[in-house]
Each structure stands twice: as structure tokens, then as C-alpha cells.
Amino acid sequence: MSDVEYSDDDYYDDEDMYDGTQDDADDDGMDMDNEDFQIDAGPKRKPYETEHESLSQAEVERLMRREIEQTRNILGTDESVAGLLLRHMSWNKERLIEQYMDNPSKLTDAAGITIPEPPSPASAAPVRSRSSRPSSKPLPHKRPSPSKKDEPFVCPICFDDAPGLETSGLDCNHQYCIGCWTAYLSSKIRDEGEHFIRCMAEGCSIVAPDCFVHASLLRDEPETWPRFKELLARHYVSCNPSLKFCPHPGCTNTVSCPGASSKSSLLSIVPTVSCGARGIPGQEKGPDSITVAREHKFCFGCPIDSDHRPVICNVAKMWMKKCADDSETANWIKSNTKECPKCNSTIEKNGGCNHMTCKKCKNEFCWVCMGPWSDHGTSWYSCNRYEEKAGIEARDAQSRSRASLERYLHYYNRWANHEQSAKLSLELYKKTEKKMEEMQITSSLTWIEVQFMKKAVEEADKCRETLKWTYAMAYYLCRGNHKELFEDNQRDLEHAVEELSELLEQPIESDTIPTLRQKVTDKTVYVSKRNEIVLDDTANGFLEGRWKWNVHVDGFDDPDPADLAF
């Protein structure tokens, strides 16, 4: 049979394609570099970087094929069955083999496969012809005439009874016309994102093998086949802990990062990865070319789709949750409420006298001095007991609780400020692009020479991202020398970034351009170094176990009671 040869061709095609895309990506990377900025020279990995590799879809498919091939050899089944079994078992080869050896028919039943018995007519065709690769061979089980020869065939779905209607079916032999199969598969793939598609008959559990899907889509819906292949690749990626699909819209790349595949590894590293692509596919040449061509950075360890270095996933998640729950509410609470001195319930006084009765614990107290109401005797409505001991204690408790709120807001406001600035940086990008054009006109600088502006904006943006997350980290770090050093680094970086941002906002005059260029270039290098110091230091700190938290963080020792922040 020629099928095998065909498949091999296809294999090499894929490889060529893969190589092509890689080259493109490399070229893009080269464009971004500039002679002025050789800070990152050298292939040596920094402590805050995580080794990872970007894979194209074709490359992922190759990995899948390798696994299918291995499984097929061990189980002695054909490729299609091996593929369906692996998908059914979420690509867990070890468990698959174990269960298959234990009871093969049980497993194949559950996976929606019926293995044809050797004497049955279904296996008359060579096993090899069932391939998971695209092939142009005719539909399996195609029947030019219906099974019952005396009655004309009527498709039970569309009620078409045209003579010579082409029908097909899976191993279960439920026959439907080809048009219905195409429409059904396409609807499952396109609308439901399903790759494990069962027979159309009610309650039938047989799953359509890839070759059947391909053959059914080939004629009328060839554009749905790539979508199906993408779904298969996505499923494989989602089952493999050392792979992650790039979350950026329209991107089909996958990142392989075995170093961050276990939960425990995430306690000491922040696996920020990049799939190598930039911008949104198909929009690279838009008018806002700088703005859309952002690198596809994301965190391999958690769902945050940006760079949350230097803080580890657990803490970043904790912070995000706290912000989502608290920030706005906290502001309001701070200005409008007090806590019950006994049970610490938060109380809003919305009118009435100063004699408060806590709804929760029924404690009676004075709103003015926070002392117990029983001490007030008959001097209602005007508290003259300001110096009472109980009142002072209650106010102390109150101020402690306020202080923790203040403390949170201190970090939150700075965090939010950098987030806001990062959003505004889109504006800054556009402005900078305009300035770069201006510069080329007003000075003798060439396009290549004005790239320093763009590089500076990118660097500032990157550092703000780091700064933003240093505030989340600082909020949870427990007091001590380490934290002080951390905050010193943070302050130096922040200071440098603000200076750079100021330079970027300056108006351009033709006679000052050379000085400005020098200043911006120097500052960019300095900022970049400061950023590296922060990232280096924190990353090393995680590896050395230097960082201690003031709250419980999953995977770390509980903090000393003395270090508790709250």
C-alpha cells in the first residue's frame, strides 16, 4: 500500500514548515537588538531566568506521533487505536499500558474503540491503512449501497433518500449520509471544540478515529481539519505538565519547560517564559507596530499571563486575590467604619447616638472613645471619658487594626500605580514612535540610531512590571535585614525608572538631541542593570531559602508568631 509512503512525505513537510517558522522567529529577534545595547550579551542563563523551549504546533504533533508510535509498539495495536487510547487516558502511557495489560477489552470499550475480531469483515483491510495522519484514501466503511438491498436507504438524520446516496459509519455500523457526517463533525469541532467525537446514534459510544474525521471533512470542510489537529495538540499539551499552550490570543505555539512542571519547583523559581512570537498573528504590520508587537510572555506556573517576577506564583496569586477582594472595600472601610472593641466586627455608624451595641456580640460601647458603655453612667451623647483605661486599650486595638489596613493600602497603591503606568505605556509607545519620526527629520540621526527611544520605553515598561510585583512581595515579606536590602534595591530601581520616564517625556529640540540620546542610552543601561540586580537577588534568595513570609504560604514553613503582620 502506498499509504505509508504518503504519510512519510507528510512528516517531512511538517518538519520543513517547523524549521521555517523557527527561522522567522529568530529573524524577528535579531531585528530588536541594537549595537548600543549589549547588556544581555552571552548565552549564560541568569538565576532569574528559566530554561524553556518554544515549540510550534508541528513540533508538538511530532512529539505526539512519537508517543503514539511507542505505545503502538508496546501494545501491538494499530496507530489509530493507540492514539485513541492515549487520548482516553489523558496521555498517561504508564497507566494506559497497565490497564491495557490488565483488561484490554474493558479499556477499549471505555475509550470508544471496538477492536475488530480477526475473522470479521471489518479487518479485511490492512491494519496499516488506518492512520492518524492526513491521507487521501477513501472513507473507511464506505458503502455505495445501503445494507438492506431491498429497501432504499433513507438517512435517519436528514431524511435524504436519493438513490446512490453515499453513506458511511464507524465500527458500530450506524450508517448516515456523508453530508450529515461532515456537518456533525464540523459542528462538534468548530462549535464545541471537541476532539473525542462519538457516533451520531443515541447512546452509541464508538469514537470517530482521526482518519475517519479527516476523510469526512476532506471534501466539503477541509478548513475544519486544521482546527481538529489544533484541538488534538491542545489536548496533548494540557495533559503534559511540562508543556503549556501560549495564552496570547491567536498564538498556536507551545512552551516546554520541564524545570517548572512540578508544584514544588514553583516555590523557588518564577518560570516566566516566552513562546518567541510577538504581537497578534496577522496584525504585525498594523499602524501601531510597536504597541502590538509585544513579546508573548507568560508565567508557566500559574494563569497570570504576564511576567510576575520577582515574586513566586503562590504569593502572586495570594496578592491578586487579596486585591480583588479588598482594595476598593478597604478604602471605604478605612474612611467610614470602626471595629467593635470586643469581637472586631466592622461597624458602620449610620446615624443615632454614640451608644453602640454590636450586632454580632451585643457588646455595648461608646463610638467616640471606644470604651465600654457601662463606664459612661448617665453622660450620654457626650463622651467625657476620654482618658479611661479601657477606652485607651480599645483605641489601641483599633489603631492596630487600622495600621494593618494602612499598611496594605500603602503597598496596594504603589502596586496599582505601576500597573496604571504600564497601561499608560501604550500611550507612551505611540508618542515615542512619533518622536522617533520627528528626530529623524530634525536631526541627522538615521532610523537605526533613533531606536534608542524605543528600547528605553521597552526597558521602562519591563522595569515597571518588576516594580509592580516587588510591592506584592514586600507586602508579604517578614521584617528584617533581608527585607530592608530588598527594599533598598526596590527603591534604587524605582528611582532610576522614574528618572528615565522623565527623560522620555522631555520635548525634543534639535540642538539637544545628541545629549538626550546619550542621557537616555546611559539611563537605559543603568535601569536595566538595576532591574537585573533586583531579579538576581530575589531569585537567588528563593534558591537559598532566604525569604521569610509574614503569613502562611503554601509550601513554606509557618512564620514565627513574632513576624506575623496581622
Place this chain on the structure above:
Amino acid sequence: MDARLRRVNKEISDCKADTSSGIQIELIDDSPFHLLGTFPGPEGTAYEGGTFKVDINIPDSYPFTPVKMKFITKVYHPNVSSASGAICLDILKDAWSPVLTLKSTLISLQSLLCSPEPNDPQDAEVAKHYVTSKTGFEETARYWTKVYAGAKDNIGVGKTAGGEDQIAIAGLEKAHVDQFEALGFPREQVIDVLRRLNYRGKNVSQISEDRIVEELLK
């Protein structure tokens, strides 16, 4: 011809030809993809004697995606929303198969009325009523069947039970009934109106007191 149109036409004519099941499918407007289904309440249940109307919307990708159905007739059933008529049934979602037809789906709805699934409820309040007092639930379901689905009054609603029990059977709160009774309306009428409006659980906050008084004054 469009396969979807051919299929729907065939389904409608098949249904017309079959008179034994009592299931009917009619056009609502000019579109053959917006239909009205009708079926009789299953015998031996609280829905017996009622005629239930179902709004049928046929999506573009029918029959490969499930048909959209909801009750037009108000139904007191754990798997049917008492407010919107939305239906919780597996074959209308992921268990759909293209070989199922409008008629077979309507038959499934009919059998859903026979066998409620209170553990997978569409209407939590009704499901709670079903679980706490099956007889009370059936009373109300029968009452709704009479009021909304046009069943003949063959079971004396609320005439047998005493005052307190009547409230419990209707699945209402005594305080609510007392509240409107205090306004001078007869107790039976208050229970009648409150159960018809499904004045329980979180519905209480959604139905204004004026609305109830309005109903009581009718």
C-alpha cells in the same frame, strides 16, 4: 433542498400523521424553525389532564446541535423554572444525538414530568418543596396544572386540609399568609394567590406586596 428544512418538514408531517401520542407540532409564525409543541400531561401524575405548550427554536446547526425548548405553560416541577419555563434535561444539552427528533424530545419532556430529578434542579425552590413535602408539592403541581394547563378541577384543591396544613402544603410561610390575611382578605384567597405567584424563598423579595394586593383584589 436545505437539509435542515427538509428534516424539519419531515418531522412536522410525521408528527401530524401520528395521532395516537397526542403530541402536536405547529408553526408559530412564518418561520419553520420556530414551532409550538403541545403534549398532554402524563396520566397518573399531578400533571394529568393538563395540556403543556412548549416553545421550540431550531438552531442553524440543527440536528447537530440540540433543539432549544422551553415551557410556555407554567409548570410546577423541580427541573423546570417556575419563572421562565427553562428546562433542565440532559438530552437538551450534552446527551443530544442528531437522531433524536422533535417528537422524541417532546416525549422525553413528557416523561420528565413523570419522573422529577430533584437532585439536579432547575428551580431550587420547587425542588426544596418536592424534597420536604411530596404531597404538598403534588398539591401545588396539580393546582398549577388546573390554573395554567387547563386541567378540569377534579381534585378539590385545599378544601380538605385545615388552615395551618394548607399553608404547609402550598409550601408557603405562615407569616406571609398572616400578613395579607391581616389586610382583610380571606385566608383561602391569600393562599391561592401566593401559591400561584410562587411566593416563597428568594421570590419573596422579587414580588412586591402591591402586586399581591392587586392580585387579591381581582
